[in-house]
Amino acid sequence: MEKVYKMLGYDLHLIPTNKFKNITISLKLQNTLDEKTVAKRTLLSFMLTTGTEKYPSTQELSIYLESMYGMKLGANVVTKGKSHIININSICINQEYLPYKEDLIQRQIQLLNDIFFKPNASKTVFDQTMFERKKKELVERLINNQDDKFYYSLEKMFEYMGKGTCLGISSHGNIEDIKKLKMKNYFRILRNV
Template identity: 25%
Template sequence: MFLSTQLAEGVNLHIRQTTQFKTVSFSIKFRAPLNQQTAAERAVLSNVLQHSNGKFKKSAEFRSYLDDLFGTVLYFDASKRGNEHTLLLNVETVNDQYLQQNQVFNEVLELINTAILEPNFDNGAFVPSIVEREKEMVTQRIQSIFDDKTRYAQHRLTQIIRPNHPASISANGTIDTVKQITPESLTKAYETMIHEDKVDIYVVGDIDVEAVQKKLTEALPFKDRTPKKLEQDSNESKPEKDYTKEQQDMKQGKLHIGFSTPVRFGDEDYAKMQIFNGVFGGYAHSKLFMNVREKESLAYYASSSYNSQYGLVYVVSGIEPSNEKKAIDVINEQLDAMKNGEITDLELSQTKAMLVNQLKETLDLARGQIEIFDQYKNLDETFSVDIWKERWDQVTKEDVQEMASQIQLEAIYFLCGKEA
């Protein structure tokens, strides 16, 4: 799918030559071990790099120049996966072959070099006023979770079932860790990222592979580095308590339940767990949706999700507070039914079809191709839709029943109004 080459120790370039798109997409991912401090620093750093650099001191100048490059899109972001934090730069630009003057590609490479390697420094450090402004923006982003009750409930559940664990660390850090950032500490975090992070560079488009490889090597002259080893998360982090009820000014109740599974991404049974989640609550034909929401009318919404990095399954639902006990009972009944092998051929076939369709839809986008390859590249096998379709097709009712039998309840979290 992608042709991968090593540009330096710890720095890899992945190129996919395809006529599928009229644009060229880049994604440059800087990876470091995840903890609260580095997450906060790198979230603020992504904001600071987004809006100015050594060449374009003001955001308006930067955006205007991007518009001049035929609407080139460029943005920084921060995310996490497993025990790893990622600061990324995504760029999408028109392919030169569709222009009369074929200069945009080289100018975009120069801009990528500027955005990453020429920061807007004042006396060798980031500008204090810009740092304070972006700290405030990240703080507001963190605070916004409190206004979205569904996100807040999920955040609290994760804190409860996996305290002091990567699963409960936000990619933005905490408000306290953001407040502690100074221009000097942020500059140090930037230098660490440039010189020590593991780096993956992705390019997708109708391009000359050798030429692009040469140009990127020149545009991003990263030196050898030995990326820090990730600490393996242990299962010693256990729930603080098995039931928590909290009250706020709100009407609809948020019932969130956390389960654990020994199956992680890349395990032999991973495909089976994907099917389990799809039948349990992943889609509109699933047991949770059809029974908790449709049949019993207990929820405004009810679904499940499988976090394969941490071996966790979440059930989320919006309910009337008076329906809490009944909703929990019906949710548990769906899991018990699966443990007893009560899985229809239709549930199984619809889930398999949905997984294949989702994968194909993702691969219709250049960014989707990058993210899929980035996730699956460490499995030491060639990724293809056909391989995964075959794996899902081979999953039987008995396999799904076996996955259900391994699911363990971790904790229940209920957020509701003060009158409940």
């Protein structure tokens, strides 16, 4: 039976089950769908999963995830109605299935905490090289999506149906807005997600 805990600023949903051998933690950061912030929030979701203070490079983070029995970490963005949602997912094996006991759930939660509160940033500024790399990856992904007939037609349908409203805004933003993003003050967005 699902348990919902009302916390300060968020709701915690615990859904116990014996069906799976993995523990999935999904954090959803919801905000109003706005053309001015959608590209920033999308790029932020890419930046959050690149590293932390403790594991500043993607290679170091990957090594840590492997030491956690191949833990998966990912982020994506979606729109639901008038909401823009950043979804951070973490999937780790349930420690009950290991031959010896390790506190994996605590380490999983600690990593998610570090992603938000101790990201790969110094003096409240993200790494410039990683920022430019992720910005380029996002632009390339959107260009590739335009070659996908299904994705392209779906995006155009929403654009025309929602013309003049927030429902016509792409969940990833547009290429021109992403190219204009600058590092200055970008770290502040994390606090306003």
